[in-house]
Amino acid sequence: MADREMRAVYAQTLVDLGALDPRICVVEADLARATGTGPFAKAYPERFVNVGVAEANLVGVASGLSATGKKPFAATFACFASRRAYDQFFLSANYAGLNVTLVGTDPGVTAAFNGGTHMPLEDLALMRAVPGLAIVEPSDPVSLEAAVRIAAASDGCTYLRLQRKSAPELYPAGEHFELGKAKLLRQGKDLLIVALGALMVSEAKKAAELLAADGLEATVLDLFSLAPIDRAAIVKYASASGRVVSCENHRVTGGLGSAIAEILAEEGVRAKLRRVGVGADQFGEVGTQDWLADHFKLSAPHIAAAAKSLF
Amino acid sequence: MTRSVPTAAAGQAELKELASRAKAIRIGCLESIAALGIGHIGGSMSVVEALAALYFRHLRLDPADAKAPDRDMFVLSKGHAGPALYAALVEKGYLKRELLSTLNKGGTHLPSHADRKLTPGVDMSTGSLGQGFSAAAGIALGLRMEGPRPDGSLRRCYAIIGDGESDEGQVWEAAAFSAHYKLDNFIAFTDCNKFQIDGSTDSVMGLRDLAGKWEAFGWKAIKVDGHDLAALDGAILEARAVQGKPVMIVLDTVKAKGIPAFEGKAESHNAAFVAADLEACLKAMEAEEATRG
Structure with missing residues (x-):
């Protein structure tokens, strides 16, 4: 089956969801070009937030948005999402019982030319230690779309581990996915x-x-x-x-x-x-x-x- | 449904009422800490008047509906002052007074640090310093996305941070963010009680010109005596009128205000405080009131 760019699927799914649910927001930390959420920013500029190079504040602002009833999708490289903003995600989002989807992009060796400093090889271990947190790593564009929809429908927090580059479709469009089902x-x-x-x-x-x-x-x-x-x-x-x-x-x-x-x-x-x-x-x-x-x-x-x- | 809040300065009657509320918050807080025997007395006492001014003049709330969708929101970013917040929530009618004696006891709804899941009326869980302020900025943005109330008033977010807390980098990330997004529905306070755990703020990590820093970050900064209710009321009114930028009200306060044995001492941050100490405080308050006539 065809290859599709994963980040394009991520962004398009958020654009689609954003049309149906005004609570969906996107929060970026100066990596919107990498995450590819430009289409969301264009479609819903008032619900697109860029905090600059400030990952602690990325998660803090997302948590605050959630406290007002929004459903934020906050994204940064997985190394920063986990290692740098862990206490913020742990406490302000998860402990506080809010609804934040934290997207960690470029996991593991997919960080490639950014090298060892940017290579998250411990984010899953850290996230597994957070009580009640859903941790999802989709394998193809179809399961990625499902993962974003599941996160948007959830009342709790999700860590979405996202490989941005193209991946082949493994599943037919519309395949059903659920948390905890391999x-x-x-x-x-x-x-x-x-x-x-x-x-x-x-x-x-x-x-x-x-x-x-x-x-x-x-x-x-x-x-x-x-x-x-x-x-x-x-x-x-x-x-x-x-x-x-x-x-x-x-x-x-x-x-x-x-x-x-x-x-x-x-x-x-x-x-x-x-x-x-x-x-x-x-x-x-x-x-x-x-x-x-x-x-x-x-x-x-x-x-x-x-x-x-x-x- | 919430009701509107005053737009004119507090008169003598209102100030007398505020002073009475502040006294009740101070005593309620100290009673709860005395019931346990230890607690964050210093930083709780220094924010009492700010809490009184917020909860009894400026926060638009409905105590009968803690989650009223049109309410203002408040974040106690210096979450260790939770006991003062709980006393304010009791005074406002969110919580039953009996709860105060459960502070920090197993299974309580009143943990040392503010917790939105446990305590009705608490809008954000805080305690890891700097985080609440950042969340408050997100709340202000979220409230602005909702737009004004039908009567045209802004839904606001208020927050209190500490001067020691201002060592945290996340405070300054949120400072830049709030100014960039022109969050004029965000009014914050820095409780400058001049002490942090290891000593005076000057000796541990000097903050230099704090008001100047906030101005440099693009905020409106207002300096005020944090125990002067009329001045506090005036500063918040001034802040509510500011457009196009967030406002930081820098409070000049005394750590452990109202506890003679601890006033202005770093050791008051988290200290033993028992029934006898409470008695001494109540006597000192009475003596001070008698002096003032």
Whole structure:
């Protein structure tokens, strides 16, 4: 299916929602050009806010807007959304019981040429520690549109991890998504691969092809939401094969792999787990996305190798 | 549904009423802290008169409907002065007086720092300094998006920050933002009680010309004695008339105002305060009133 630019889908969905719901606002911190929310600014200038290079105030202003009944979508690079504005998002938005969607763009190695300083490899771990926060990382343009609509319909806070660049459509238009429900992309008896986000779902699918060529049949889940997490699907398919590979564009500490390890242990599932992600002792680096994905062993051949090591 | 607030300066009768409300807030706050034995007495006492002027003159509210959609909103960004706010909310009729003795006790609706989920009449959860002020700027913008009330009056956001809180960078991010967006429905106060936890503001982190800083950021700044109710009322009236920019009212206050043993001392920030201390305060208030006649 066709590739579509993810940020264009994000912006267009907000424009569509904005026409129906006057409470929808967009708040930017001097990255509107990167996030691509110009169309929203043009359609609803009075509901478009730019706070300048001030991420703490980005989240503070969004929280205040929510306190007056608005539904703000605040965006910045995921490194700043998480590391820099964490206390603001934790307290002013989540603890305060307000309704803020915080969009972290350019997650993990998709930060590419911005390099290690801008490479968020811990945002999921930080966000998982916030009580009640929905954490969504869509895998394609269709699931992204669904994620934005779900966030807009929610009364609570959402962290939307957004890869801005083009991604292939994995789902037919109008496919139904919900929080806590993974999508089964492929079913196989030998192992379970759980992937999160556009980059890793794409690599996981390719890895499943590589494994199939070697006679190993993998089940592949597109997790969609890390919190709430689809516990039932993970338990079901992990129990069936006893072998699990988690795939995250994130450090292996505290994110998807950790969440799966918790579930397997708590549910007493007898399964071995390999966590594909950036190493626990590694910071991000600069390079092309492809180079970084290979360097940090996130790409399909590395996923396949991790899978084989379970046998 | 809220009712309109005065547009003329308070006369003698209104000032007497305000003084009586301020006294009740001060005593209610101290009673709640004495019931626990420890609390943020210093920074609570320094904002009492500002709270009295807001809740009994200038905030357009409906105590029968804490979430009245046409209300003004108020953010106590220096959230540790929660006990003073709770006493004001009791006095205004939002909360039952009996609640005051539950301050900071497990399961209470009155936590040390203001909490919008727990306490009717509290519009924002605060405590991590700087954040409430930033949220207040967002509230002012959100209220402006709603447009004026049917009677043409602006829906306003009021906020109080501390002088120690003004060390926080987020305060100045929000300062630039509010001026850039010309939030003239945003009226804020800095409670300059001259002390923060580790000592005087001059010794810990000097703020220099605070009013000048606000002016430089594009705000209208007004300096006023924060315990003089007539001056406070006049400053808020002046602020309400300002167009095209937000207003910062810099309050010259005394930390722990009204508690002789603690007035103007850094140690009053979070201090032991028991029934005997409360008795001493009440006696001092009586003596002061007798002196004034």
